[in-house]
Amino acid sequence: MSVKPSQKVYQEVLEEIQKQIAKNQLKSGDRLPSEREMAEQMCTSRSSVREAFRALELLGLIETRAGEGTFLKTYQPYQSVELLSSFILIDHDVRQDLSETKQLLEKEATKMVQGKIDELTRMELERLVDDSSLSTPELQYHFFHILFVRTKNKLLLKMWNLMEQFSQTMENNHYDLKFYKELLVILKDSNPLELEALFAEQKTFGKINGN
Numbered sequence: 001m002s003v004k005p006s007q008k009v010y011q012e013v014l015e016e017i018q019k020q021i022a023k024n025q026l027k028s029g030d031r032l033p034s035e036r037e038m039a040e041q042m043c044t045s046r047s048s049v050r051e052a053f054r055a056l057e058l059l060g061l062i063e064t065r066a067g068e069g070t071f072l073k074t075y076q077p078y079q080s081v082e083l084l085s086s087f088i089l090i091d092h093d094v095r096q097d098l099s100e101t102k103q104l105l106e107k108e109a110t111k112m113v114q115g116k117i118d119e120l121t122r123m124e125l126e127r128l129v130d131d132s133s134l135s136t137p138e139l140q141y142h143f144f145h146i147l148f149v150r151t152k153n154k155l156l157l158k159m160w161n162l163m164e165q166f167s168q169t170m171e172n173n174h175y176d177l178k179f180y181k182e183l184l185v186i187l188k189d190s191n192p193l194e195l196e197a198l199f200a201e202q203k204t205f206g207k208i209n210g211n
Contacts, residue, residue, distance in 0.1 A: 009042070009044055009048040009049065009051070009052050010051075010052040010055055010056075012042050012044070012052075013038065013042070013049060013052035013053070013056070014052075014056065016033075016038060016041060016042060017032060017056075017061075017062070017072075020032060020033065021072070026072050027072065028072055028073060028074040029071060029072065029073075030071065030072050031068075031069050031070070031071050031072075032062065032069070032070045032071060032072060033070075034069055034070065035049045035050050035053065035070075053070060060073060061073060098163060098166055098167060099167065099173060101163065102160065102163040102164065102167055103199065103202065105156065105159060105160045105163065106144050106147075106160070106199075107195070107196075107199045108156075109144070109147050109148050109151050109153075109156060109160070110147055110183070110187070110195060111192055111195060112150075112151045112153075113147055113150045113151060113187070114186070114187055114189070114190055114192065114195055115187075115188070115189055115190030116150075117150070117187050117188070121146065121150065122184070122187070122188070124146060125143060125146060125184060125187070126184060128142050128143050128146075128180075129143070129177070129180045129181060129184060136174045136176075137168055137174055139174075139177075139180065140164075140174045140175060141164060141168075143180060144160070144164070145157075145161075148160050148161075175202060179198070179202065182198055183198060186198060
C-alpha cells in the first residue's frame, strides 16, 4: 500500500472529523475516534493521523487528553492568529484587503444599531471613550464589540472578531479619539448619510503609513 502525502492525510482527517460531527451530531467536548480507529477507517498509518491531530490541535480545533482520547473543541481563532498572521499578512494586498473589509463590517454594524442605542449602552460607550487608561487598540475593540453584540448577529460578530485579532498585529490600524466622539453623536440619530460621511473621512488604515 502506498503512503499518502501528509497534506492529503491532514485533509482526510479533517473531512473525517466533519463526517463524525454530522453523523453523530457532535458538539464541543465530545470524544472523537482514536488515532487507531481513524487510521483504520482511512487506511493509513497511525503516525500520519497523529501528525494531522497535532496540526489540528495547534489550530485549536481539537484537544488531546492523556489517557482519555481526542475531543472536539470550540474553535477560538485567537489561538492561531499569532501563528498565522506572519504568513497571511506578509502580502501587502492582503493587509489592505483586511483593513478595508474590517472597516466595512464596522460601518455596517454601526448602521444596524444607529438610532437604536439605549441609554445604558450609550453611557457605556461614553465611558470607554472618556477612559484615558485604555490604549487605542483596547478602545477600538471594546467600542465595536459592544456595537456588534447589539446587532444580535452572531456570525457577523465572529467574522469581525477574527479580523480584529489579525488587525491587532498591524501597526497604525486604528481610529483616532475624534472619530469615536463624532460617532457617539451620530449613533443617536437615524441618518445614515452622516455615518457614511464619517467613515468616508477615515483613510484606509493600511494606506496611512504605506503598510
